[in-house]
Each structure stands twice: as structure tokens, then as C-alpha cells.
Amino acid sequence: MESLRFLIDVALILFAAKTFGIIARKLHAPEVVGEIIAGLIIGPAVIGIVDQSDFISKMAEIGVIMLMFEAGLTTDMKKLKQTGLKATAIACAGVFVPIVLGTVLFMSFYGFGPIGSEQFIKGLFIGTIMAATSVSITVAALKELGKLSSTVGTTVVSAAIIDDVIVIVVLTFVLSAKGSGTSVWTTMLKAIMFFAIAIVSGFVVYKAFKWLDARYEHTRRIPIAALCYCMFMAYVAERYFGIADITGAYVAGVVLCNLHDVKYVERKVDVSSYMVFAPIFFAGIGLKVSFENFNPTFLFFSIAFVFVALLSKIIGCGSAAKLCKFNWNDSLKIGIGMMTRGEVALITAQKGLHAGLITSDYFTAVILMILVSSILAPVLLKVLYKPKSA
Amino acid sequence: MESLRFLIDVALILFAAKTFGIIARKLHAPEVVGEIIAGLIIGPAVIGIVDQSDFISKMAEIGVIMLMFEAGLTTDMKKLKQTGLKATAIACAGVFVPIVLGTVLFMSFYGFGPIGSEQFIKGLFIGTIMAATSVSITVAALKELGKLSSTVGTTVVSAAIIDDVIVIVVLTFVLSAKGSGTSVWTTMLKAIMFFAIAIVSGFVVYKAFKWLDARYEHTRRIPIAALCYCMFMAYVAERYFGIADITGAYVAGVVLCNLHDVKYVERKVDVSSYMVFAPIFFAGIGLKVSFENFNPTFLFFSIAFVFVALLSKIIGCGSAAKLCKFNWNDSLKIGIGMMTRGEVALITAQKGLHAGLITSDYFTAVILMILVSSILAPVLLKVLYKPKSA
Numbered sequence: 197m198e199s200l201r202f203l204i205d206v207a208l209i210l211f212a213a214k215t216f217g218i219i220a221r222k223l224h225a226p227e228v229v230g231e232i233i234a235g236l237i238i239g240p241a242v243i244g245i246v247d248q249s250d251f252i253s254k255m256a257e258i259g260v261i262m263l264m265f266e267a268g269l270t271t272d273m274k275k276l277k278q279t280g281l282k283a284t285a286i287a288c289a290g291v292f293v294p295i296v297l298g299t300v301l302f303m304s305f306y307g308f309g310p311i312g313s314e315q316f317i318k319g320l321f322i323g324t325i326m327a328a329t330s331v332s333i334t335v336a337a338l339k340e341l342g343k344l345s346s347t348v349g350t351t352v353v354s355a356a357i358i359d360d361v362i363v364i365v366v367l368t369f370v371l372s373a374k375g376s377g378t379s380v381w382t383t384m385l386k387a388i389m390f391f392a393i394a395i396v397s398g399f400v401v402y403k404a405f406k407w408l409d410a411r412y413e414h415t416r417r418i419p420i421a422a423l424c425y426c427m428f429m430a431y432v433a434e435r436y437f438g439i440a441d442i443t444g445a446y447v448a449g450v451v452l453c454n455l456h457d458v459k460y461v462e463r464k465v466d467v468s469s470y471m472v473f474a475p476i477f478f479a480g481i482g483l484k485v486s487f488e489n490f491n492p493t494f495l496f497f498s499i500a501f502v503f504v505a506l507l508s509k510i511i512g513c514g515s516a517a518k519l520c521k522f523n524w525n526d527s528l529k530i531g532i533g534m535m536t537r538g539e540v541a542l543i544t545a546q547k548g549l550h551a552g553l554i555t556s557d558y559f560t561a562v563i564l565m566i567l568v569s570s571i572l573a574p575v576l577l578k579v580l581y582k583p584k585s586a
Numbered sequence: 587m588e589s590l591r592f593l594i595d596v597a598l599i600l601f602a603a604k605t606f607g608i609i610a611r612k613l614h615a616p617e618v619v620g621e622i623i624a625g626l627i628i629g630p631a632v633i634g635i636v637d638q639s640d641f642i643s644k645m646a647e648i649g650v651i652m653l654m655f656e657a658g659l660t661t662d663m664k665k666l667k668q669t670g671l672k673a674t675a676i677a678c679a680g681v682f683v684p685i686v687l688g689t690v691l692f693m694s695f696y697g698f699g700p701i702g703s704e705q706f707i708k709g710l711f712i713g714t715i716m717a718a719t720s721v722s723i724t725v726a727a728l729k730e731l732g733k734l735s736s737t738v739g740t741t742v743v744s745a746a747i748i749d750d751v752i753v754i755v756v757l758t759f760v761l762s763a764k765g766s767g768t769s770v771w772t773t774m775l776k777a778i779m780f781f782a783i784a785i786v787s788g789f790v791v792y793k794a795f796k797w798l799d800a801r802y803e804h805t806r807r808i809p810i811a812a813l814c815y816c817m818f819m820a821y822v823a824e825r826y827f828g829i830a831d832i833t834g835a836y837v838a839g840v841v842l843c844n845l846h847d848v849k850y851v852e853r854k855v856d857v858s859s860y861m862v863f864a865p866i867f868f869a870g871i872g873l874k875v876s877f878e879n880f881n882p883t884f885l886f887f888s889i890a891f892v893f894v895a896l897l898s899k900i901i902g903c904g905s906a907a908k909l910c911k912f913n914w915n916d917s918l919k920i921g922i923g924m925m926t927r928g929e930v931a932l933i934t935a936q937k938g939l940h941a942g943l944i945t946s947d948y949f950t951a952v953i954l955m956i957l958v959s960s961i962l963a964p965v966l967l968k969v970l971y972k973p974k975s976a
Contacts, residue, residue, distance in 0.1 A: 200821050200831055202644050203651070207817035214810045254592050254641050261593070416860060420604045423861065427597035431590050441590055467857040470806060471813065 202251045206476065209246060209483075212238045213475035226574035228336045228478050233571070235482025248483040252476060257441070258427075259477030260332045260539075262469040264442040265426040267335045267344060267353055268449015269462045275350040276450070282520040283351050286513045287358035290534050291327045291366060293512030294505065298323025301504045305497055312373075321370050321553040325545050325562060326505040328363045330538025331356030332442060336478070337574035338533070341581050348526050352533035353446070355513065360443050360540065361387045367544055374551050383438060390437035391447075394429070398451035401425060409457045418457055419464035425452070440540055481538070481570050484563060491557045498561035505565045506572065509535035529580050536573045537566050592641045596866065599636060599873075602628045603865035616964035618726045618868050622957070625872025638873040642866060647831070648817075649867030650722045650929075652859040654832040655816040657725045657734060657743055658839015659852045665740040666840070672910040673741050676903045677748035680924050681717045681756060683902030684895060688713025691894045695887055702763075711760050711943040715935050715952060716895040718753045720928025721746030722832060726868070727964035728923070731971050738916050742923035743836070745903065750833050750930065751777045757934055764941050773828060780827035781837075784819070788841035791815060799847045808847055809854035815842070830930055871928070871960055874953060881947045888951035895955045896962065899925035919970050926963045927956045 212234035220230025238246045246252075299319035309315030331353055338344040338352070368383035408418055426448040433444025452458060514531030522530065545562045548554045602624040610620025628636045636642075689709035699705030721743055728734040728742070758773040798808055816838040823834025842848060904921030912920065935952045938944045 200647070200824055203647070203817045203821045203831070206648070207814040207821070210810055210817075211814040214807055214814075218807065251641060251644050257590070257593070258596070417604055417608065420600055420861060420865075424597040424601040424604075427593045427600075431593045431597070434590055441593070464857055464861055467854055468861045471810060471854055471858045475810075 202249065205246050205249065205252055206255070206472070208238060209235070209252070209479045210472070210475050213479045217475075224578070226337050226340050226578050228333060228340065229571050229574050231475055231478035232482045232567070235479030236485055236567070237482070238479070239483035240486040240488065241482070246483060248480065252480060252483070255473060256477040256480035259469065259473035259475075259480075260442055261426065261430045261445040262423075262465055262473050263332050263335055263477065264445040265423075265449045266339070266462055266465055266469065267331075268446040268451075269453050269458055269465070270345050271353070271450050271453045272345050272350060273450075273454060275345070275347055276354060279347060279351040279354060282517070282522075283355040284358055285520055286351065286355040286516045286530060286534070287362060289516035290329065290355065290359055290509055290513040291362045294326035294508035295320065295323035295366065297504050297508040298326040301500060305500070317370060317373050318553055320373075321548050322501070322558075324363065324367050324370055325541055325548070325558075326501075326508060326537075326565070327359070327366065328537065328540040328544050329356045329359045329509065329534050330442070330536055330540050330566075331533070332477070332538055333481075333536040333570045334533040334573055334577070336474070337577050340574075341578065343581060348522075348529050348533070351517070351522075352530055355530070355534060357443050357446060359534070360440050363540070363544070364438055367547065370553075371547065371551050374553055386437045387439060390433060390439050390444075394444075394447050394451070398447075402451055402454070405452055405455055409455055413457055414460055416464075419461045422448075422452055422461045423465060423468075440543075481566060485567055490560055494557050494560055498564050501561040502565045502568050505537065506535050506569055525580065529577060532573055532576045532580070536569045537562075538570070541566060592639065595636050595639065595642055596645070596862070598628060599625070599642070599869045600862065600865050603869045607865075614968070616727050616730050616968050618723060618730065619961050619964050621865055621868035622872045622960050625869030626875055626957070627872070628869070629873035630876040630878065631872070636873060638870065642870060642873070645863060646867040646870035649859065649863035649865075649870075650832055651816065651820045651835040652813075652855055652863055653722050653725055653867065654835040655813075655839045656729070656852055656855055656859065657721075658836040658841075659843050659848055659855070660735050661743075661840050661843045662735050662740060663840075663844060665735070665737055666744060669737060669741040669744060672907070672912075673745040674748050675910055676741065676745040676906045676920060676924070677752060679906035680719065680745065680749055680899055680903040681752045684716035684898035685710065685713035685756065687894050687898040688716040691890060695890070707760060707763050708943055710763075711938050712891075712948075714753065714757050714760055715931055715938070715948075716891075716898060716927075716955070717749070717756065718927065718930040718934050719746045719749045719899065719924050720832070720926055720930050720956075721923070722867070722928055723871075723926040723960045724923040724963055724967070726864070727967050730964075731968065733971060738912075738919050738923070741907070741912075742920055745920070745924060747833050747836060749924070750830050753930065753934070754828055757937065760943075761937065761941050764943055776827045777829060780823060780829050780834075784834075784837050784841070788837075792841055792844070795842060795845055799845055803847055804850055806854075809851045812838075812842055812851045813855060813858075830933075871956060875957055880950055884947050884950055888954050891951040892955045892958050895927065896925050896959055915970065919967060922963055922966045922970070926959045927952075928960070931956060 213231040216230035216234035217227040221227050237243060240247065302319035302322040303315065307315060334352055335344065338349045343349050364387065365380060365384050368378060369380045372380060412418060426445050429444040429448035430441035433439040434441040510531035513534040514527045517527035517530040541562055545554065545559060549556060603621040606620035606624035607617040611617050626632060630637065692709035692712040693705065697705060724742055725734060728739045733739050754777065755770060755774050758768060759770045762770060802808065816835050819834040819838035820831035823829040824831040900921035903924040904917045907917035907920040931952055935944065935949060939946060
């Protein structure tokens with residue numbers, strides 16, 4: 197009936213990801229970096245035996261959702277409450293600095309314009325692309341290091357969630373300045389409503405799970421129901437409230453994080469995740485890279501773009517963390533943890549393309565930023581965590 | 587970027603499948619029957635909130651491949667060798683009887699024709715559709731009953747594998763009689779070559795896994811590599827040798843069934859399977875059913891078709907089993923275990939459609955056969971196994 201091509205794609209991705217993951221570990225690099233490089237190598241960028249098909253990208257999406265759900269499940273509620281305010285400050289600085297530096301970067305390449313001019317708005321948009329953190333790679337790296345539930349880990353994850361909300365508000369603002377998109381107030385209202393509804397419904401859901409848990413501890417129905425809830429929240433967040441699906445999945449995890457059976461749930465989700473979905477997500481980042489449409493005139497801008505994007509997050513988030521009384525080492529970890537970019541940056545870029553703010557040439561720079569940050573952040577985090585464990 | 591519809595589809599399927607699975611168990615019916623009915627209810631046949639999308643059918647395919655791989659992994663090699671000859675006899679009878687009765691059924695509805703006539707070949711084709719056992723539902727039912735590695739279980743699974751090979755040979759014969767398709771000898775040669783290559787390469791693969799196992803027992807790389815091997819074999823079987831992908835997956839499982847770490851591998855594959863893929867496969871059977879194109883003039887034929895299809899397998903395989911010195915109860919179990927039909931019947935019907943042997947109206951009958959046999963077989967097996975366990 198239908199082609200079984202997807203089977204061999206999945207098999208190749210899993211095999212390459214695991215192999216390169218093991219090689220990465222032998223070289224004392226994080227496994228997730230090996231998995232991304234595996235995707236880069238088997239994908240169109242190098243040997244091209246696997247394409248980024250629709251099926252693969254959907255599997256990858258489930259992978260990142262599972263990853264963020266697990267991050268939510270392993271959240272320490274106390275730490276989350278303690279770090280909440282600090283995370284907000286870090287998120288704000290982590291959006292502000294990249295937007296300013298991104299605007300300056302764009303205008304120093306393509307000419308300055310007064311505030312409010314088309315040129316200025318275009319610059320602002322380039323900054324907005326830089327502002328969207330995608331924390332999933334950091335989550336994977338911290339998980340590998342066993343530091344996901346640490347104060348630094350909790351701060352980074354919650355700052356990234358808040359970052360997501362700020363960026364969609366800023367994005368709406370920039371798009372409406374260009375005369376397209378909805379009003380900023382609607383966007384803000386929807387974001388606030390999402391969290392309000394998530395919290396209220398979360399109480400009911402938590403009670404329901406607690407009841408299930410008391411009656412049927414360690415039965416399959418609990419992790420399956422939890423996974424359904426996670427996917428439902430991911431869908432609802434993006435579809436009805438304009439919030440990234442991974443944020444919805446994380447919130448679902450936080451709702452269930454105090455469940456008595458949470459370890460059991462996390463273990464079952466984790467097996468499905470590492471056996472199939474997560475490697476597809478990581479390798480998928482590499483698979484997306486293609487040098488086919490590479491534009492050499494943009495090379496210099498792309499390199500500068502990546503450089504500014506990475507540095508601006510480290511400066512913004514790092515100094516905000518330092519002001520929030522983290523020590524130097526932890527501040528740097530937070531800055532580096534926040535510098536990872538992912539699909540949200542691509543989605544943002546896509547919206548700018550539709551609004552006529554950028555041309556498709558800029559996608560090379562965005563993908564390069566995703567790739568470099570995804571590889572660099574886990575490596576740097578591992579280095580920073582090393583002295584303590586040694 | 588892309589719609590997240592697939593997320594909510596997966597969540598709905600998992601939730602409905604688990605819920606109806608639990609209800610089925612409360613009613614002392616097998617869980618898998620509940621999962622199929624869940625698909626029927628949420629699918630286009632009843633309330634229609636979930637469609638059988640391309641993504642869902644690919645996930646379902648991975649589900650059935652995992653299921654057959656697990657069946658292979660839990661194979662008892664000794665029993666497989668003991669039952670080999672008997673299984674061959676049962677498979678032959680289980681193809682012969684449905685083909686004869688199917689031909690008679692068709693001709694008694696639409697007029698008799700001499701041997702070799704178009705009418706006769708059409709009848710033969712209707713019989714061939716009936717002949718293709720799909721053992722996955724039986725595997726799931728036996729697994730639920732804890733009888734998958736029993737003598738009856740091993741016999742049914744290996745008979746179904748042989749059945750698959752005989753049916754593709756018969757199908758090629760029928761299609762070539764109609765003047766389309768490849769030669770029977772090529773088909774047979776390819777089937778033999780597949781098993782020859784699988785056995786020879788299997789030794790090498792087994793050695794490689796044994797080496798991995800000795801060095802890295804209980805590490806994730808072993809189940810992941812095993813899953814890759816399974817998907818690779820499934821792909822190769824169908825793509826290059828014309829054998830069903832589930833047969834390839836089962837053979838991959840048998841190759842690894844003597845591995846020291848086999849239980850660990852099976853457990854990891856099992857979690858991924860029951861958390862996501864298997865419920866999608868079972869519910870997917872129900873999802874395929876739609877009464878939209880239902881043709882009332884075919885109703886009577888369809889009912890007769892389903893009736894003959896089920897009975898012919900019970901008679902054919904059951905009496906062959908009795909002749910092979912199984913007792914009455916076990917013979918009946920084997921007959922019922924062999925009566926489940928699945929995708930292979932649909933693929934066969936599809937090929938007949940292309941060759942002009944049947945019209946698309948017959949699909950209703952085929953889907954009805956798949957649905958009824960998938961629901962009936964697990965229920966009857968549970969009833970037959972009950973007196974012993976009570």
C-alpha cells in the first residue's frame with residue numbers, strides 16, 4: 197500500500213544518533229551534541245541518506261514535547277516558587293539585550309533608520325528572532341548532567357518559559373508596527389488567560405490524578421493518562437493561546453510534579469522518549485540544515501548574527517542572574533543555558549517572512565544560530581559543571 | 587509552522603484506547619478488543635473526531651512491527667523447532683480451505699465458471715483475500731493471557747509466518763493467471779532468498795549483539811540497536827522480498843531471542859509499544875472502518891464473506907492441528923488464533939483492485955472481516971483458556 201521509507205528513516209536516525217551519542221560521550225562531550233551531529237551527517241547537509249520528512253518532524257515534535265514534559269515532572273515546586281521572581285528578571289533581560297543588539301547589528305549592516313522607520317522595525321524583528329530561547333537542548337544537557345532539578349536548572353527552565361511569553365508579546369508588537377497581525381493586548385490577554393486556565397484546571401487535573409494514583413498505583417493507565425494530558429496541553433497552548441507547545445507540555449508536567457507516582461510516570465515517559473522520540477528530535481535539528489540554498493553574500497552577516505545572538509543572551513541573562521545574587525559561575529551557567537535556540541526562532545522568522553520583514557535568505561542565519569547554540573551550550577555547560585564534580 | 591492536529595489525534599486515541607481497554611477488562615473481555623472498539627467509536631464510523639491520517643497509520647505500522655518483534659523476542663527456540671513441521675501443515679491447510687470455500691462462495695453468488703475462466707479466477711482471488719492471516723491481534727491476545735510462548739502460541743505464530751509466504755505465492759499465481767504481476771517462480775525464489783539471507787545474516791547479527799551484550803549489559807544501546815535491526819528487517823522484507831514487514835520484524839525478534847539480555851530489550855520495547863504505538867495500531871483497525879461508502883447490495887455477500895472467512899480458517903487450521911496430534915481444545919485454539927485478518931488482506935485486495943479482479947465495493951467486506959475477526963478471536967481465545975486457569 198504505502199511506502200515503508202519512514203521505517204528505514206527512523207532506523208537510520210536512531211542508529212546514527214545512538215552511535216554518535218556514544219562517540220560524543222567517549223570524547224567527554226554531551227551525548228545530545230553527538231545526536232545533533234548525527235542528524236547533520238546523515239541529513240542533506242552531508243551525505244543526505246535521510247530527509248526531514250513530515251513524519252520525522254512530527255515524531256521530533258512529540259520528542260521535544262516529551263522532553264519538556266519530563267522537565268516539568270521533575271520540577272521542584274519549592275525551588276520553582278523561590279526562583280520565580282529571579283527567573284522573570286532573567287527572562288526580561290534575556291529578551292531586552294538580544295533585541296537591542298540585534299537591532300544595532302542589522303542597522304550597522306544595512307543602514308540606520310530613525311525609530312519607527314521600516315528599517316528600524318526590520319532591525320527590531322531581527323532582534324526578536326534572536327530573543328526566542330528554546331530550552332529543550334539545555335534541558336537535555338542538564339538532565340544528562342543530573343542538574344535539571346538544581347536551582348540553576350529550575351531557574352533556566354522557568355526563565356525560558358517566561359521568555360517564550362515575552363517574545364510572543366514583542367513579536368505581536370513588531371508585527372502590528374508593520375501593520376500585520378493581531379493587537380498586542382489580545383496577545384497578552386491570551387497568554388495570561390492560558391496560565392490562568394492552566395492553573396485552575398491544573399488543580400482539578402491534579403486531584404483527578406491523585407485519585408487515580410491512590411487507587412491504581414504503578415499501573416499503566418497513569419503514565420498513559422499523563423501523556424495524554426501533556427499532549428492535550430501542548431496542543432491547546434499553541435492552537436488557542438499562541439503559546440509554544442513545549443510550554444504547554446512543561447506546564448502539564450509541573451501540574452503533575454507533586455504526584456506520589458511521579459517517578460513511575462517519568463520513567464515510562466522517559467523510556468518512550470529515549471527509545472524513539474528524543475533521538476529523532478535531536479537528530480532532527482541537524483537534519484534541517486542544508487547548504488543547498490546557502491547564500492555566500494549572507495555569510496558574513498550570518499556569522500555576526502550567530503555571534504551576537506549567543507553573546508547577547510549570555511550578557512543579558514548572565515548579568516541579570518548576577519544582579520539576582522547568583523554567584524559568577526552560576527550566572528554564567530544560566531546565561532549559557534538560556535542561549536539555546538530552537539523551533540521558536542524558526543517560527544518567528546517564518547512569521548516575519550509572511551509579513552515581509554525579512555527575506556528567506558535570513559533562514560540560513562537562523563538555522564546556523566540554532567545549530568551552533570545547540571552544540572555549544574551543552575559542551576560549555578558540561579565544562580562549567582566539571583570542576584565541581586571533579 | 588505546521589498544524590499540531592496530530593498531537594490531539596494521538597492524545598485522543600491513547601485516551602480512548604486505554605479507557606475502552608479498561609472497560610473491556612472489567613467486562614472480562616480482552617483489552618485489545620476494547621482498544622479496537624475505541625477506534626471504531628472515535629473514528630469516522632461513529633462520532634468521527636479522529637481521522638485515519640497518514641501520520642497515524644505510520645505510527646500504527648510501527649506499533650504492529652514492535653508487537654511482532656516482541657513476539658519474536660519471546661520465542662522459545664526449542665518449541666519453534668518442535669512445532670515447525672506441524673505449523674507448516676497447519677499453514678497449508680489454512681490457505682487451502684479458505685481459497686476453496688472462498689471460490690465456491692463467490693461463484694455461488696455471481697455464477698459458476700469453468701476452471702481457468704475469468705469468473706473462476708475472480709473466485710480464486712476472493713479466496714486468496716480470505717487466506718491471508720494477520721497474527722498480530724492473536725499475538726496481543728495471547729500476550730495478555732500469558733500464553734504467547736506456549737506450544738499453541740508458538741505454533742500459531744510460526745504457522746502465520748508460513749501462511750504469509752504461501753499467500754504471496756498464491757497471490758502471484760492468481761495475478762499472473764489474470765496476466766498481471768511477476769512470475770510465480772520469481773516470487774517463490776525471493777521468499778526463499780529472504781529466509782536464507784535472514785538466517786545467514788542472523789548469525790552475524792546475533793554474534794554482534796552477543797558481543798555488545800557481554801560488554802554493555804543493561805545499557806540503552808542494546809534495545810535501541812535491536813529496534814533499529816527490527817525496523818531494518820521489516821523494511822527489507824517488504825521492500826526487496828515482497829514479504830510482509832511484520833514477518834521481517836518477527837524474524838528479527840527470533841534472531842535475538844536467545845540473547846542473554848533479551849528480557850531487558852523486550853521490556854524497553856514493550857514500554858514504548860504500550861505507551862504510544864500499540865494502542866494506535868489497535869485503535870487504527872477501528873479507525874479504518876467507515877460506513878460512508880457502504881453498499882447495501884453487498885451486505886448479504888459481505889456477511890457471507892465474513893462468515894466463510896472465519897469458519898474456513900477454523901476448519902482448515904483446526905483439523906490440520908487435530909491431525910498433527912493436538913487435542914481438541916488446542917486445535918480449536920489454533921483455528922481461532924489463525925482466523926484473525928489484518929492489513930495483509932487489505933493489501934491483497936488492493937492488488938486485486940489494480941489488476942481488475944475486484945471492484946472497490948468489496949473493501950467493505952474485507953474491512954468487516956478484519957474488524958469481526960479482530961474482535962472475535964481474542965474473546966474466543968479468552969473463553970477457551972478460561973477453564974484451564976479456573
